[in-house]
Amino acid sequence: MLKITYPFCFDKIPAFFIDRVNRFVVKIKIKNGFSSKDRIYLAYLPNPGRLWELLLEGTELLLVPNTGEAKLPYTVLACKKGKNYVLLHTHLTNQVISTLITQQKIAFYREFEVEKTEPSYADGRFDLLLRNLISQERRVLEIKTCTLFGKKIAMFPDAETKRGQKHLLELLNLSQEGYQAEMLFVVMNPDIEYFLPAYHIDFGFAETFLKVKNQISLRAVALGWDEGFTEVKEVKHVNIPFNLLEKELKDQGTYLLVFKIDRWVNLSTNQKNFTIKPGFYVYVGSAMQGLEARIKRHLRKHKKPHWHIDYLLAQATAILPIPIRASEKLECAIASDLFKLSEEVVSGFGSTDCRCLSHLFCFSSSPLKNSAFQDLIIKYRIDRLCSYLK
Missing domain, CATH: 3.40.1350.60 (Trna Endonuclease; Chain: A, domain 1)
Structure with missing residues (x-):
């Protein structure tokens, strides 16, 4: 592997991010000069972070060529976010x-x-x-x-x-x-x-x-x-x-559950029946006391169903919780934004105690790879705090 020293006075290879194979390997695309054919390679990513909002398909990358007995031909040095480069090589x-x-x-x-x-x-x-x-x-x-x-x-x-x-x-x-x-x-x-x-x-x-x-x-x-x-x-x-x-660090707030349904599901709950088609889903809920315990309960395989989501999660795979800790209740505001992003909603699901059309939203592909969905997470986790700092 090429020894990299700062300042980075060497040629960098521009590329585009395609997908993440695992924590340390990504799939990238390099343009071959003036050729219309794009070359696809695997590259080493020296960063174990999630990088959800950075590594989206099409993100510009800067690569360094590997030498010697390196298993992969390139190492990712940085990516571009807006007008700025972000060093990824931690x-x-x-x-x-x-x-x-x-x-x-x-x-x-x-x-x-x-x-x-x-x-x-x-x-x-x-x-x-x-x-x-x-x-x-x-x-x-x-x-x-x-x-x-x-x-x-x-x-x-x-x-x-x-x-x-x-x-x-x-x-x-x-x-x-x-x-x-x-x-x-x-x-x-x-x-x-x-x-x-x-x-x-x-x-x-x-x-x-x-x-x-x-x-x-x-x-x-x-x-x-x-x-x-x-x-x-x-x-x-x-x-x-x-x-x-100190104000915001409390075990309370809103949460998203991202999961996948692999087949058609006819769901019967105590209150209502739902027909759920295959796809990716985002559910939004809140717990203004005991947020961590609520999320853990949702993730348990064996529990007595109480909320609509309890019935559906028994049929779900790849369940991923995204907590948004906050001293204010954000559930309905987030549901409103998800309504605009999603492709379909499951009417009446999880919203019996508010005026929202639904708290369950359907996507044909993983929302985690959707830049607008990542922007929503940043908006409620980070950007909304700016109003407290004025």
């Missing part, structure tokens, strides 16, 4: 930040130098060891790459991470032993102004984030790249609104 973020610190381009690290990479303390290994050039004090730094963002707010992680929570607690232990300890979140979008832990996705990480905020340093920066994705041209400090996090 292994390179440490190298980028180390160089920016050395170049004194990060304001709050201008009195520091990088003394060591991957320092080990106790049972943990961290990303950088910094030394203050004036006081000579040392600071242990853990770096996290953030690729999940809306218009003004970014969140980490985009998938549940026990490792991230473990790093926070290890930094806390170092702090209690007298070390300076810090976690830096690096947002790959220069338009971002605020950062929050992704409490919708990883409630435990967000709880730990709040727990340690007074004992370790928690910071975030947003990076902007040049047009050729060679080097960082902008570094911006990003605020962390802890008060908003």
